[in-house]
Amino acid sequence: MKASRYSSPPRIPLDGRSWPDATLSAPPRWLSTDLRDGNQALSRPMSPERKLVMFDLLVGMGYKEIEIGFPAASRDEHDFVRLLIERDLIPDDVVISVLTPAREDLIEATMASLRGASRATLHLYNATSPAVRRLVLGVNRQECKDLAVHGTHLVMKYADSLLDGCDVRFQYSPEHFNDTELDFSAEVCEAVMDAWQPGPDRPITLNFPTTVERWTPNLFADQIEWMDRHLSHPAFRCLSVHPHNDRGTGVAAAELAMLAGAERVEGCLFGNGERAGNVCLVTLGLNLAAQGVDPGIDFGDLDGVRRIVEECTGLAISPRHPYGGDLVYTAFSGGHQDAIKKGFDAMATQAAVAGRDRSELPWAVPYLLVDPQDVGRTYEAVVRVNSQSGKGGAAYVMSSRYGMNLPRGLQAEFARLVQALADDTGGEVAPERIMEAFADEYVVPRVPSFEAPGAVATLYLDGEPDGADWAGTVASLRSALERRGLVARVVRLMDGASVRRGEEITVYAECELDGDPVWGVGIEPDVCAAALAAVGSAVVRARREGSPTGGEDGAGDGHRRRLGRPRLRRVMAKR
Template sequence: MNYQKYQKMYHNVPLESRDWPSNELTKAPMWCSVDLRDGNQALYSPMTTDEKIEFFKFLVKLGFKEIEVGFPAASHTEFEFTRRLIDENIIPDDVSIQVLTQAREHIIKKTVEALKGAKNAIIHLYNSTSTLQRDVVFNKNKEEIKQLAVDGAKLVKSLVSGQLDGNIRYEYSPESFTCTEPDYAAEVTNAVLDVFEPSADNKVIVNLPSTIEVATANVYADQIEYMCKHLNNRENLIISVHAHNDRGTGVASSELALLAGADRVEGTIFGNGERTGNTDIITVALNMFCQGIDPELNIDNIDEIIEVFEKYNRLPIHPRHPYAGEMAYVAFSGSHQDAIKKSMDKFGQSPKNKWANPYLTIDPTDIGRKYEPILINSQSGKGGVSYVMENKYGYILPKPMLVEFADIVNRLSDEKKTVLTNHEIHQAFKDVYVNVAEPIKTRFYRSSEESEGTALSATIEFEGKVSSIEGRGNGPLDALCNGLRSYLKEDFEICNYTEHALERSSNSKAATYIAIKRGDNMYWGAGVDANINTASIYALISAVNRMLSK
């Protein structure tokens, strides 16, 4: 690979001191959805006007107060969509629509025309300022590019004053900001601000986009901090960031930019946008949420958001997507599964506890998800198996039995070379341990209490022969154990016994687990029945059958 054909595309940032690394996020930024502009223009099949209206309503439902609805001068469709939002009174009074316009006269005029009658709107003016765009695309020098921005701002301001009655705010973006010399970006932006005249009652949005991501996220943070320190009238500005994802760090760039002084984030749901996409607002918001910060968006039903997104964007959500992916809360590693289960058990015992989990940054139930998608494969351990058996089927296996069964599950998954379903795990447990009826099958048993203990008689079938056995002991189980030892001429003893109800109800079946020991070997069996004594008998017979089958 010819790496020598490439060079650094950003300019050094002359920061004398760097403050942002010491900062922490403590509150949510202002959010601006650009799904209907950046997102929609990047779709193979852009939304129809009716679809865009429905998607706009959904963005409002999510809590967005600023929504970029399009580029009205770009096409008749874009213009008519903006008009329908206004004419049909679809925009709530507390929501501002944002429209994009280049710093070109005919485009600005069409954009202002599209906003007539709007109660609250933002006119987003932009022109490209980067070295490459100046030299290759526009063939203009620095002064000419700055004048283009100033002339555009003057025209916007004069047309708004003469034609629009609503609450109209201004936004300016030096496009390709990250590839622009920092001092020149500040110079052009300050010239535009001189025209817009920001004040405490009429703040101006300065949007600093990484139109193309060309550096690590810390460089973007340096650029944002530089601008915050070199823009005039900073207290009356809203510093906005609009990060793309060309290097896969759009979320990180936005977060570090907030540390560096940004007040506002433009992005899209799940990061849809040109090329590799925009900042994923859902991820940024939930990153804040799991740090104890209110994201100030209504994102507690992630599956509904996915459903609407996929319906109108016709794009799938990656299964490994943070928070939203179908595998986001799945652990295959045995140690991970074990740690997740233990932490969830502890957290569940005391809901007042702060959330703490070694492998889950968020409680999935907070966004409408469940813990159930623990998947078991050959790399899984007893934690995942325990979780499935207890939470899906009610079995609380003794730890030594769980270790043995987890090994059986791993070998089964390895043989199948795939993930096992919950049903397959449950079926394997029943096949190996529960009410095992070969080679000994219990047909009938009866016990009675005598002065010296319990007497038990049973009818069993063994190797095709029906026989009666008798035994005495300290209870029915001990009596059966003694009877089987005598009949089989085998020396074994019960070394572990556990029982519990499978469900929390009066008619629940009982589950009993018994381990018997012969020499140095241990054999587990399980019994399930509505009668606890019968369940114990079945568990002992199951353990003995497993011993005889070895």
């Protein structure tokens, strides 16, 4: 690409700009243009039936201003406007908007389509940039301004003659605003306001599109602050922005424009629209929520929203799309997984200590910008295991899905087994396969008698039977193991992340058999039985691996599978 063919950004004459020091403390007025700008960008525009599904979605999410179409553009567009009005499908607190260029025949047809509406916004536009004035319209600055003023007078004329009883609101957009000279943009907007005469009962919305996004977002913010400083009637005008995403910075442009004085934002769910799309209302709204500002929009079932948008538009949402993509709450990296697990464990402990639900606590989990549950997602898919995962991934799956909080030493050992599975398959290892591998390797039925004189066992108890006496439990465990020649140290492995499984308790045994460390796991209703099963599992594993304690009668892999599979079915059934 030959960069010298393209121009450098302009300098905006703005001294003492205030937007860099501003903060966002309230949401803007939102306008969804999914049914107009988003629809006109589709290879197969939505039918009135699909548009109605999208309209119902937008209303249900809480959008109060919805641009429903370009009624002069096609029969389907006109019919949809009439359908909403004639069937009385527009809620009392929702204002519909329709778009028209500054041409008399189109303005008249557009106004006529609104007959019977109780309130509506007429959105008038004409292009103002030097390139469009010269190459497309063949007009000079004065003639371009006259188009906007004449169009405004026509809107007022047809509002009086066609829309008796309708609360007609007015919006004007200088199309290609970001490519237009600032002084001329202000001149046109002032001329339009002179014609409309804004006042307490006649507000006006001035909408500034980045029709084709060309410059960095800070320059757009400068343009908006400049306009805010220079335009008259500040009490009766609303500055609106309509960012596009040609440079991939539509969201940033909208956020900086709000800092600079924009009170309203137009966009589409998941950023649908011409070329690279409009600003994404999902990302913009949830960005506000993630910094403590209520966007006033319901994103509680984001997967449901995404499904409807995909069905209505025929466009698939990227799995990496912020907040709504399939993979945005998923970690494959071992370091990320370990941090996420520790973050969840810390929040669970904090919730248990405070006696509160985790959803009531300030969110503080590494690598997750928001709580997946706040947007209707589950924690189950937060961590997914492949060859990039370390001990944290498998440990998180075992904890979150199966309620088993593995001690750190066992986490590291089991991670090597899961890593081998991932390397063998070259892909992701499903949670069911992780649990299957764990049960095959570590969980065996109780061994009724075994001799391991001089062995030392550290027992980690994951959970505790209801009403159990902790001191008595420890004494019983030590006594039972001492009778079999083992010295036991008991660790209570309970935290807020522990998932109870009825009356069962899990015991992890880290045994030293003739100096060799080996792990075993027991899962039984009785804590002593679970402890004996865990130590027995360790003995069986030691014999299988050829440990000196095993002699020559150790069981092979077939024995391991024969013991492990029935236990697996029981373990998974309990969950």
